[in-house]
Amino acid sequence: MKFFLDTANLDEIREAASLGVLDGVTTNPSLMAKEDGDDYPAVLKEICDIVGGPVSAEVVADDSDEMIRQGRTFARLSEHIVVKIPMTPEGMKAVKTLSADDIKTNVTLCFSANQGLVAAKAGATYISPFIGRLDDAGMDGMQVVADLVDIYERYAFTTQVLAASIRHPMHVVEAARLGADVSTMPYKIFQQLFKHPLTDIGIELFNRDWAKVMERRKANVRR
Ligand code: E4P
Numbered sequence: 001m002k003f004f005l006d007t008a009n010l011d012e013i014r015e016a017a018s019l020g021v022l023d024g025v026t027t028n029p030s031l032m033a034k035e036d037g038d039d040y041p042a043v044l045k046e047i048c049d050i051v052g053g054p055v056s057a058e059v060v061a062d063d064s065d066e067m068i069r070q071g072r073t074f075a076r077l078s079e080h081i082v083v084k085i086p087m088t089p090e091g092m093k094a095v096k097t098l099s100a101d102d103i104k105t106n107v108t109l110c111f112s113a114n115q116g117l118v119a120a121k122a123g124a125t126y127i128s129p130f131i132g133r134l135d136d137a138g139m140d141g142m143q144v145v146a147d148l149v150d151i152y153e154r155y156a157f158t159t160q161v162l163a164a165s166i167r168h169p170m171h172v173v174e175a176a177r178l179g180a181d182v183s184t185m186p187y188k189i190f191q192q193l194f195k196h197p198l199t200d201i202g203i204e205l206f207n208r209d210w211a212k213v214m215e216r217r218k219a220n221v222r223r
Helices: 010-018 029-033 040-051 064-075 089-100 113-122 131-136 141-155 169-178 187-193 197-222
Strands: 002-006 024-026 055-058 081-086 105-110 126-129 160-163 182-185
Touching: 002 010, 002 187, 010 040, 010 187, 024 040, 024 182, 040 055, 040 064, 055 105, 064 081, 064 089, 081 089, 089 105, 089 113, 105 113, 113 126, 113 141, 126 141, 131 141, 131 169, 141 160, 141 169, 160 169, 169 182, 169 187, 182 187
Parallel strands: 002 024, 002 182, 024 055, 055 081, 081 105, 105 126, 126 160, 160 182
Antiparallel strands: none
């Protein structure tokens, strides 16, 4: 499974990339709005340079012509750009056109298996089912991931399932168990993947015992 960071914060992206297990980044207009500045293309370009892997850049438009125009502009920024397009009929027209141009796409705001099936038929590179927002609405977000993994395998679609709107580390585990290709997550959750209290306790214990060995060695040298 690939790990993507769901942020537009350059410090978080740099820090996560330095750990060596980051594969890509997803951004959206809300994540951009949280950061300083308004030069979206410059930020995207910098993210691409840091990550060297797929970076989703979301279009903001209602009609397919404008989505295609924005998508082509993003794609010129870097070979790593993936154009993120909302799951609407106009959006699917744009996906069809951009994929015919070999521009990668990520269909966002997917809340059902049928939407995911349509996106795959349109030629999407990634489909982003929003697990957390479905769970928040009292539905089973992970079921959409399970259905899409199953449907894509059955019909040999190459569209990758990108589990999005992840709220906690167990979402990552469940998405991995179901065979999702990617999980995109906030930095806080990415950090939590590395952590376990027993690891910390174990390190403390090993350090304490090793200090005893060092003390003993010093005592033996003095003798
Ligand atoms: C990523 O591609 C999505 O835009 C993001 O995961 C949405 O997450 P949210 O539901 O926490 O806003």
